[in-house]
Amino acid sequence: MNWRLSCILACWLPLAAHAVEVDPVPSVMWAFYHKQLLADAPFVFDARVKLLAPPFAEDARQVPLEIDARAFKGHVVRILAWAELNPLPKIVDFQPKEGVLPWLALRIRIEQATPLRAAVLTDDGIWHVGSALIDAAGGGCTAPSVVRSQPGWEEHLGEVLGGRYPRGEFSRVRVQVAHPMDNGLVSGIPEFFINHGQLRGQDDQVLAELELFPAVSENPNLAFDIEAPGPTRLVLRDNSGNEFDAAIP
Amino acid sequence: MRWILLLCLGLSLPALADLDYALKPRLIAADTWLLEGSTDNFAKANGGNIVNTAFIVTEAGVVVIDTGPSRRYGEALRQAIAQVTPRPVIQVLITHHHPDHALGNQAFKDVPIGALADTTRLLHEQGDSLAENLYRMVGDWMRGTEVVLPTQALQPGVLSVGQHDLRLLALTGHTGADLAILDQRTGVLFTGDLVFYQRALTTPHSPGLAAWQADLDTLQALPWNLIVPGHGPVAADAQPFAQMRDYLGWLDQLLRDGAANGSDMAELIRSPIPERFAAINLSRYELTRSVSHLYPRYERAQMQRLDTRY
Numbered sequence: 219m220n221w222r223l224s225c226i227l228a229c230w231l232p233l234a235a236h237a238v239e240v241d242p243v244p245s246v247m248w249a250f251y252h253k254q255l256l257a258d259a260p261f262v263f264d265a266r267v268k269l270l271a272p273p274f275a276e277d278a279r280q281v282p283l284e285i286d287a288r289a290f291k292g293h294v295v296r297i298l299a300w301a302e303l304n305p306l307p308k309i310v311d312f313q314p315k316e317g318v319l320p321w322l323a324l325r326i327r328i329e330q331a332t333p334l335r336a337a338v339l340t341d342d343g344i345w346h347v348g349s350a351l352i353d354a355a356g357g358g359c360t361a362p363s364v365v366r367s368q369p370g371w372e373e374h375l376g377e378v379l380g381g382r383y384p385r386g387e388f389s390r391v392r393v394q395v396a397h398p399m400d401n402g403l404v405s406g407i408p409e410f411f412i413n414h415g416q417l418r419g420q421d422d423q424v425l426a427e428l429e430l431f432p433a434v435s436e437n438p439n440l441a442f443d444i445e446a447p448g449p450t451r452l453v454l455r456d457n458s459g460n461e462f463d464a465a466i467p
Numbered sequence: 468m469r470w471i472l473l474l475c476l477g478l479s480l481p482a483l484a485d486l487d488y489a490l491k492p493r494l495i496a497a498d499t500w501l502l503e504g505s506t507d508n509f510a511k512a513n514g515g516n517i518v519n520t521a522f523i524v525t526e527a528g529v530v531v532i533d534t535g536p537s538r539r540y541g542e543a544l545r546q547a548i549a550q551v552t553p554r555p556v557i558q559v560l561i562t563h564h565h566p567d568h569a570l571g572n573q574a575f576k577d578v579p580i581g582a583l584a585d586t587t588r589l590l591h592e593q594g595d596s597l598a599e600n601l602y603r604m605v606g607d608w609m610r611g612t613e614v615v616l617p618t619q620a621l622q623p624g625v626l627s628v629g630q631h632d633l634r635l636l637a638l639t640g641h642t643g644a645d646l647a648i649l650d651q652r653t654g655v656l657f658t659g660d661l662v663f664y665q666r667a668l669t670t671p672h673s674p675g676l677a678a679w680q681a682d683l684d685t686l687q688a689l690p691w692n693l694i695v696p697g698h699g700p701v702a703a704d705a706q707p708f709a710q711m712r713d714y715l716g717w718l719d720q721l722l723r724d725g726a727a728n729g730s731d732m733a734e735l736i737r738s739p740i741p742e743r744f745a746a747i748n749l750s751r752y753e754l755t756r757s758v759s760h761l762y763p764r765y766e767r768a769q770m771q772r773l774d775t776r777y
Contacts, residue, residue: 270733276671276759282732323731355600379770383729390729394770439766441731452773464773 239263243333243351247302255298255308256337260344266290267348269299269336278358280325280435283309287320287338290346294320296339303332304433305359306401311429317419317446318426319388325435327358327401363407365398365436376462382448391417391450391466392441401432411457417442418451425450486608488516488540490547495701496653496693498524498631500551502535502544506666506699506748509536509567514608515601516540518567521657521695522548523650525629528557531578532648532657533697534571536601538612541571558628560635561617562659562697563642564590565669566597572615581626582617583637585644589672590616621646636686640679642672647686654692661686664699664707665746667753668714670760676719683708683715714744718754722762726769732762 241248242263252258266289275281287294297320299309312322336348365371380393395412402409415428425446444450454462492500504518515536523530529548534541548556559575561582562568569590572580594614602609623637634649641660648657661682673679687708694702725735735758740750
């Protein structure tokens with residue numbers, strides 16, 4: 219650790235009792251990802267970023283993941299999540315704006331037991347890293363698509379199921395999008411996945427930007443907590459240029 | 468080099484010899500013997516002996532109900548039977564295709580192995596991957612274990628072996644193809660995994676909890692006087708049925724409410740488990756699994772179509 223980072227940490231530690239210097243999960247890849255994805259920027263391992271996943275993957279193709287950075291509400295610039303030992307590690311890059319809580323739930327594929335990370339960039343330039351460890355029998359990234367085994371799946375591409383669920387101060391918006399999210403690892407099937415999304419509120423102002431990667435499960439399930447009043451639009455685009463549009467009343 | 472080899476051999480032989488299921492058949496009714504497994508999860512410490520298997524010593528020979536999780540278990544079961552009776556094993560009945568019940572089949576290749584036709588189909592489709600997962604969880608106990616498919620398709624009705632009329636029921640709640648067996652002579656009801664007792668039920672292949680509840684009604688209405696659950700202790704009263712109904716009802720309501728409130732899977736997995744289920748082993752572990760198996764159906768049933776493409 220360089221001296222500048224140490225200084226920043228030293229200043230931070232009294233403020234952030236939850237921040238720990240020691241990696242809370244056994245990882246052989248942290249330094250690599252710190253450089254690769256966070257460009258060696260200042261960071262703390264921080265238990266206030268809750269990365270909630272089951273201790274083991276019952277279905278390695280559909281592993282539920284919840285990223286909760288509400289402890290930093292109002293200061294979150296970006297949330298980046300990845301699965302360290304996945305062949306395609308990146309999961310999501312989420313940028314909630316005014317009116318969207320720094321919280322996200324989705325389902326992912328994992329190829330083997332792995333540390334999971336959610337790095338939350340706050341407006342002071344520090345990455346707060348939440349961690350979890352998940353066990354798995356494995357194979358979630360290379361298993362044949364369930365969607366593609368259903369005849370006529372192309373007809374349903376981009377269909378969105380979902381709803382809005384009032385939660386008092388905010389409302390939960392959930393969607394499930396029909397899409398195979400092909401990651402290119404299954405023989406003979408090239409990458410074909412939803413790579414971009416935008417949540418828009420009244421007057422079409424952007425509430426959140428979302429970049430998705432093919433570690434996200436097929437038929438992606440996404441959930442957001444939104445303070446802004448409805449209706450909400452979710453605009454999605456895949457890497458073949460298809461656009462999908464959903465209106466959540 | 469030779470010394471190193473000898474040393475390795477010396478160290479490894481006792482380790483191998485330790486893998487002994489030490490099966491102790493227990494007489495639970497006339498002619499009826501139970502090999503009760505633990506209510507724990509598959510682990511290297513238990514070799515996968517988490518399951519109840521049984522055998523009935525009839526005048527015509529021995530009927531075996533389920534063969535256990537591994538070749539080693541199947542062989543140990545066969546030896547345990549030979550300790551109890553000189554009569555030959557003449558029939559094996561497999562209650563369903565799950566690996567802890569059917570992977571001991573190798574030790575009974577010389578005997579007709581009966582199962583529902585769909586059980587054989589499911590074991591054919593999934594057996595290898597189920598066995599692979601057990602190798603991962605149980606380790607060396609599994610050595611040499613391979614899937615052996617049943618050789619005989621059972622129909623619901625009465626199967627008479629010696630003086631024992633065995634009533635076979637074809638049910639679906641646990642895996643889609645679940646055999647229950649009522650020995651009409653002794654009143655012992657072998658429920659397979661349609662009943663778990665003091666051990667949380669598992670749902671990876673369940674067609675739905677309503678079907679399971681209906682199967683419990685069917686089973687409870689039979690003239691039984693002793694219940695042998697697939698996992699957990701035997702019972703002479705209806706307590707296992709009550710516990711199953713209570714747990715299935717709670718699970719169904721939890722998933723229903725979760726879908727109605729827009730809860731995510733990761734949140735539901737952390738739901739509090741009622742105090743009354745505290746005695747049920749592995750309930751948190753199995754809730755995590757069941758949410759993964761079942762919740763997608765509850766979610767979809769509740770969601771609206773939102774795309775504006777059409």
